[in-house]
Amino acid sequence: MKDLLGLMGKAKEMQAKFQAMQD
Structure with a gap:
């Protein structure tokens, strides 16, 4: 579970980085 x-958490972090790059 952990x-x-x-x-x-890692996936969310990577998604946030990807969105920041798209801006």
Whole structure:
């Protein structure tokens, strides 16, 4: 469960970085 939450956190971080690059 902890691993899954960590993966979701990383995915959100990467998504935020990707959106920032698109701006």
